[in-house]
Amino acid sequence: MxxxxxxxxxxxxxxxxxxxxxxxxxxxxxxxxxxxxxxxxxxxxxxxxxxxxAGIILKRATILDHKKLGLALTAIILIGMDRHTPERFSAFEEQIAEYPEVQECYLITGQDADYMLKVVVPDMDHYHHFLLNRITRIQGVSGVHSSFVLRRVIDSTALPLGYLA
Structure with a gap:
């Protein structure tokens, strides 16, 4: 369709x-x-x-300071899938949507991965548990590459409206 x-x-x-x-x-x-x-x-x-x-304003949200809440570790995870079928992608997306640690999930191109996740957890022990007991147990996940955020350089939710002039 x-x-x-x-x-x-x-x-x-x-x-x-x-x-x-x-x-x-x-x-x-x-x-x-x-x-x-x-x-x-x-x-x-x-x-x-x-x-x-018109669907331009989707919702209003309150942004919390993750470190003050004890969520000190942010990970960027690239995930490869074993098969590129709509059913496999749909099942992955349904499963990943159930994990509150996942702040963002993107289906991507141009990498050796199919998905990119932004995950926030308290520490490395929690990340290790999340990775081994959640991510790697999703059917179809064939590869995982993790990177950890050292410092937030730009962290904005605002869209650049100057292009709309």
Whole structure:
């Protein structure tokens, strides 16, 4: 079944301003947001709701400091699969979605791997357990390569909206 190309949604300067402010602080009240972008509250709320209904704003989240919560080890894991079939990939993705340690999972190209995961755990002992008792037990996993984050240089969830002008 062919995938349909999504139609891009045109955003004006005000929509981009709203999105930039919400990316910086998703907890802004409508009143605060309206003041920051120079609108009255009612039109501001209408625009935010329209951005939500269009699927541009997917959700609002609270970002936690993982180290202060004792989650000091971040691993990037490249995973190779034994067969490249939709069923094998689907089964892997369903299984990996059940693991709260996995913050991000990407199906990738250009590497000797099929998936790239970002995993956060307390320490190396927990990582070792996660790797041996979860990842390597998923049917179809044929190779695992782990790298560990020494320092976060850039850690942003904000999208670069300047390209939309």
């Amino acid at each position: 062919p995938i349909k190309k999504q139609e891009l949604i045109k955003l004006d300067r005000m929509d981009r301003s709203i999105l930039e402010h919400l990316q910086q602080d998703g907890s802004l009240s409508n009143q605060e947001l309206a003041e920051k972008v120079g609108l009255s509250p009612s039109p501001c709320l209408r625009r935010v709701r329209a951005l939500e209904e």
